[in-house]
Amino acid sequence: MYCEKCKHVFEGERCPNCRKGRVRQVTPDDPCFLTEKGSPWDGMLEDVLRQNGIPFLTGGRLGAGLSTYVGPILEVTRFYVRWSDLERARGIVEELFGADSGDEA
Numbered sequence: 604m605y606c607e608k609c610k611h612v613f614e615g616e617r618c619p620n621c622r623k624g625r626v627r628q629v630t631p632d633d634p635c636f637l638t639e640k641g642s643p644w645d646g647m648l649e650d651v652l653r654q655n656g657i658p659f660l661t662g663g664r665l666g667a668g669l670s671t672y673v674g675p676i677l678e679v680t681r682f683y684v685r686w687s688d689l690e691r692a693r694g695i696v697e698e699l700f701g702a703d704s705g706d707e708a
């Protein structure tokens with residue numbers, strides 16, 4: 604199932620992230636939450652995804668304006684990939700960062 608709010612893919616009737624029941628079946632082109640990384644790991648992951656030909660979206664947790672106030676060190680980049688690429692992308696993340704890092708908050 605797929606949560607449109609958090610872009611999480613999971614099994615079951617409720618999103619484990621936001622606990623909302625507003626979920627639907629995932630389709631291959633849905634952007635799915637992959638992981639979130641701060642600098643410098645985000646740049647590294649971007650490079651590797653590009654090398655593997657996996658299209659991705661990124662979203663910073665902080666707005667560009669805000670991050671100039673609190674400093675770039677707190678900025679975290681969220682990565683989303685298409686459902687059809689998610690498994691492959693997860694494998695890449697595990698290779699780069701280890702098996703436990705996929706869901707770190």
Ligand SMILES: [Zn+2]
Pocket residue numbers: 606607608609610611618619620621622623
């Ligand atoms: Zn959710």
